[in-house]
Amino acid sequence: MYIATARQSGPRQAGSSGRIVSANVIALGAVSLVTDISSEMVTAILPLYLVLGLGFSPLQFGILDGLYSGVTAFVRVIGGNVADRWQRRKLVAGIGYGVSALAKLGLIGAGGSASTLGAVLAADRTGKGLRTAPRDALISLSSAPDTVGRAFGVHRAMDTVGALLGPLVAFVLLWTVAGGYDVVFVVSFCFAVLGVLLLVLFVSDHSGPVKQAKDGVSLKAAFGLLRDAGFRRVCSWAVLLGLVTVGDSFVYLLLQSRLDIEPAYFAVLPLGTAAVYLTLAVPAGRVADKVGRWKMFLLGHVALFVAYIALLGAVDGVLMLCLVLLAHGAFYALTDGVLMAAATPLLPEKLRTSGMALLQTGQAVAKMISAVFFGMAWTVWGMQTAVIVSTVAFGLVVAVAWVRRAQR
Amino acid sequence: MKTKLSITAIAVVLLAAVAFVYIKQAKANDPRDMPADVSVAVEPGPVTLTDPGRLVFRNEAPGPDHGKVASVSLADPQGPRRVGQLRCDRFYTAAGRGLCLADAPGPLPSATVAFTDAGLVSQKSVDIAGIPNRAKLSADGTVASWTTFVTGDSYARTGTFSTRTGIMTADEVDTNIEDMPLRVGGRQHRADDVNFWGVTVAADDRTFYATVATGGQTHLVKADQQAWQAETLRENVECPSLSPDGTRIAFKKRVAQDGARPWREHVLDLRTMVETPLAETRSVDDQVVWLDDRTIAYTLPGPEIWAVPADGSGAARLLVRHASSPSAGYASGPSSQLPTPSGSSSK
Structure with a gap:
């Protein structure tokens, strides 16, 4: 089930190696690009915000950070399994993207409360953990077996563009508005919402014959x-x-x-x-x-x-x-x-x-x-x-x- | 497909508008773009670092002069201020010389650190990485030290926190002293997580004290810049500041395990290693300065400059509103007269 290869018009080279990747992969790439801008913006300035903006001790921050690193591991496995059980990869990925988007607003709302911040960061990590596996499964399911490598290549290239741009956007914002951490969070939220929207509108879930095989x-x-x-x-x-x-x-x-x-x-x-x-x-x-x-x-x-x-x-x-x-x-x-x-x-x-x-x-x-x-x-x-x-x-x-x- | 593209286009416009309005609003709150605060009295005249009895600081009053180096009379700190032309994020003066640590414009965080003469003219300047945080001169004004927060590192590892601390003299610059051999509890210590910050240089211009964090613990270190060796003295000490007579260190001690701003300012007697909490009970997140051997001054959120006796007695009192980064390089010795804590304490 490779949506775009069927739909793709224009000159098609001989053999499968000439095929262009599916529209679903491009859509997922666009979602990742935009979402990575959003998340890398926050990643780049979060230590600054916590230490300089809120006055946390750097060591406290280390603990706060380490505590939630493990969260993703478990969420990922369980989330992946749930996506398979329902055969609803897009939905689970969407929940992941959505939770992370809301977490950006949570960062503003949390203020200086360590426990709230901890919860918000954990939610952000959970979202990231939830979305990765269903997204990659969708990429693989949307590609012909002999072009899966290329499909992942296209996705990762787009993803990396976002990761590259994110910190730059964040620092340019901080440079424009001195101490404007909230500005970074709001803009990051806007990118995250766009990511969710692109997912909802342009990504289609794989719904081939396996849909019935739920057991x-x-x-x-x-x-x-x-x-x-x-x-x-x-x-x-x-x-x-x-x-x-x-x-x-x-x-x-x-x-x-x-x-x-x-x-x-x-x-x-x-x-x-x-x-x-x-x-x-x-x-x-x-x-x-x-x-x-x-x-x-x-x-x-x-x-x-x-x-x-x-x-x-x-x-x-x-x-x-x-x-x-x-x-x-x-x-x-x-x-x-x-x-x-x-x-x-x-x-x-x-x-x-x-x-x-x-x-x-x-x-x-x-x-x-x-x-x-x-x-x-x-x-x-x-x-x-x-x-x-x-x-x-x-x-x-x-x-x-x-x-x-x-x-x- | 057409509908979907239209929805996307509309959403992009809407989201961009939200972001734009928010940025615009935040820009309007930029103190530099706000009209000058008329309640802050300004008097004409240059800021000269060799003028005796002046408290030098960073002007935080809203208006076009926000961020510039300013001074007030130590005898009347709430009186009119003189504002210079030099703009710094952190400023320090000693013995008629200045040290200016300022943000450098650009998409990646970087800063400039510069010695200045008494007339605030930059002399020797160096470009460094990170966001300005601490800056200090030795008592004779010849050795500069500073700390920045480095954020570019977060490209490499999610959520890492790192400081970069440098030391500069007239003919020598070391922009990162992290590779200095370190002994913890008498044993050589190597770790990838060693961070130095908050240097204070002693009268011999080679011994210095600083904070070192490694393995989740902060330490007070005593180091020799010539011998290139550092040794920990004590735990839970941040941002040390050596008293003019060299016998005591004021520092911020972490007293709460969680929550924001968890510090209490203390003074450690280096001869007896006895520490005394100061009368200031609010959390001080600053490398404090000694105005004389009995008084320290520091910045509190506001920002405002406050002072408190260094022996744990008395009470904190407000020195200057709309100001940060205090120092008094020419305080004119131990006889300097600070106002008595009377009506001046408005908070």
């Missing part, structure tokens, strides 16, 4: 997906790779300490990664469809390995900066959407959302654990040793994953 969808069945050798393999490698991946913030910290970058430009580094990511996302998805998505996913990790080696001092100066940002951006382009595309054929349609939620949750938890371990390694061994150990561990896991792939 056999339960939490138990969702976890039962792991009994499938193929999906289990994808999940366990994704988690294992997540466990040895050094978090983004560390990559930038390392870059900064290695290069002695003018601090005013430090904030621009992640923009470099994002720019590479959005440029490469679509080509990476297309190539993944041809050469194999899992292969592409592992190649992405090879790119990240190159970035780590560069960070260890293999190259220097501008070359290091370019190489690291290029490799880091390529890593995202080759892994983020591609992993979902790789999982697509392994998941039955009626359990697609549950499966994706499971995979995403596993990956997110692995990354959280990895950040804690890397922080500890940094404390115990110092920066250089921590990076060497991580790079070696990462290289080993990638190598084993590659060999195992070849053997299959």
Whole structure:
């Protein structure tokens, strides 16, 4: 059921590889773009608002933040399962987008109350947790089996544009209206409402023959997906790779300490990664469809390995900066959407959302654990040793994953 | 499809209108765009940092002069103020020199930190990242230190909080002292979450005290800028400010575990390590200044500048309305006369 491929007019190239992605994917991409502007606006200024605007202690804020990081993990799995049970992915995603939109207003309403703020932030996280898996399931269900990689590439590219614009919009607003945190929240709310509206109007839920097959969808069945050798393999490698991946913030910290970058430009580094990511996302998805998505996913990790080696001092100066940002951006382009595309054929349609939620949750938890371990390694061994150990561990896991792939 | 596109177009226009009106309204509340507050008396004359007996601060009165460096007589702080031309978010003066920490225009938060001469003319300036938060000079005006909040980092990690603290002398600049080796409880400490803020430099111009946060705890550190080594002295100390005689440190102590503005200002005697809560019971979120060896001044929301005795006695009293970032670099020694707490205390 690929709505647009049927509807698409104009010259169609021979073979499926020439097809353009479905209108549903474009619509979902637009929703994500607008929503990401909204959410990244808030993310960028929230620490400032809490510490400078409200006078919270920075440490209190850390606790407030950490407390709700775990919320998404559970909500994601349950939300995904509910979407499958009702076969109403759009509805569950819509609730997620809606809750996050309302949370933007809640930020203004909460004022200086720590408990209310906590609840609002938890609601925002819940919304994010709810929407991701149904959205990705919709993307996969709206695409022909051999163009899923490209569809995810298009979606992720659009998503990244939003993530790139969000902080810029927020800071321009703060610069225009000094101390205008509420202005940022209101504008963010407007973007979020637009996102919900685009979803409601332009995204159609997949409603093929699976609609009738409601039975056999339960939490138990969702976890039962792991009994499938193929999906289990994808999940366990994704988690294992997540466990040895050094978090983004560390990559930038390392870059900064290695290069002695003018601090005013430090904030621009992640923009470099994002720019590479959005440029490469679509080509990476297309190539993944041809050469194999899992292969592409592992190649992405090879790119990240190159970035780590560069960070260890293999190259220097501008070359290091370019190489690291290029490799880091390529890593995202080759892994983020591609992993979902790789999982697509392994998941039955009626359990697609549950499966994706499971995979995403596993990956997110692995990354959280990895950040804690890397922080500890940094404390115990110092920066250089921590990076060497991580790079070696990462290289080993990638190598084993590659060999195992070849053997299959 | 046509209907859907029309609905979208209408919604975009409506939402844009909501955003635009809100921005417009917020802009109207920008103090710089408001008419000058006539209740704030202004007298002509330059702000000169070498004038004795003046309290220098950031003018917060609405009107075109909002944000400019101003001064009042310490003997009559609620009297007319003189307003200079230099605009800063945080200002500090010592020994006739100034330090101006100001927002730099641009889509990403950045700031400029500059030494100024007695006539508020910028001399040496450096571009730094982040949003201005603290700025301080050593007693002889030669060593500058500052702290900014860095938000660009949130691109990298959701919701991270980070400060950046720098130190500058006439011929040396270090825009981030976070890589200074740190000993916590006598042991070498390495962590990715180390943040320094609120530096106060001692009379020798190399020893300094500051706040270090790591592992969810704030510490008072004593550091040597030449030896490049810092050591923690005590927990739960933020924004230290060294007394002119170098024997005590005023600081904000976190007294509530949750809720906004959870601090109480204290003074720590460095010889006995005994701390005394001050008579100000409201939460002080500022790096306070010493007007003399017995009095500290600070900004409270409003913003207003208040003063309180440094020994825990007496009561807080209002010094200047519509003002922040106080300092008195030429207070003229221990004999400086502050007004007695009488009718001046309006709150």
